Amino acid sequence: MATLHVLSHSPFSDSRLSSCLRLLGPTDGLLLSGDAVYALSAGSAPRQALDLVPDDVALFALAEDLEARAIAPHPRVQAVDYPGFVALSCRFAKVNSWL
Numbered sequence: 001m002a003t004l005h006v007l008s009h010s011p012f013s014d015s016r017l018s019s020c021l022r023l024l025g026p027t028d029g030l031l032l033s034g035d036a037v038y039a040l041s042a043g044s045a046p047r048q049a050l051d052l053v054p055d056d057v058a059l060f061a062l063a064e065d066l067e068a069r070a071i072a073p074h075p076r077v078q079a080v081d082y083p084g085f086v087a088l089s090c091r092f093a094k095v096n097s098w099l
Contacts, residue, residue: 002027004092008034011046016098021049029058029092031085032077037065040074050074060088 005028011017017039024030030053032039039046040061053059055076063079066072073079080088089095 001093002029003094003096004029004031004088006031006033006095006097007036007039008032009098010035011039011044017046018049020098021053024053024057026054026056029060029088031080031088032059032061033065033085034062035069037061037069037071040066040071040077042072047074050077060084 003025005020005024007016007020007030009016013035017036020030038044039050041047050059059074059077060080061073061077062085063073063081066079
């Protein structure tokens with residue numbers, strides 16, 4: 001069952017990102033929001049981990065959070081606005097927020 005995984009915590013504060021990456025299935029998606037967009041910082045260990053995510057896993061980030069933190073979107077990451085977030089929530093069979 002395709003799941004949208006939503007991360008909002010900084011990848012530098014705990015291991016949620018690495019735990020999530022281990023559980024991603026081939027039809028899943030990952031949405032980075034809030035401080036989780038720091039995972040896209042060039043040269044960081046979280047960014048290197050995201051670079052290894054298989055191409056069949058869809059990667060997204062909230063555009064507002066990228067802009068607020070002055071982080072350039074990763075070429076493979078699709079920036080979405082809040083209506084896009086709602087659309088993603090409807091597109092996937094399940095939504096798992098990593099609280």
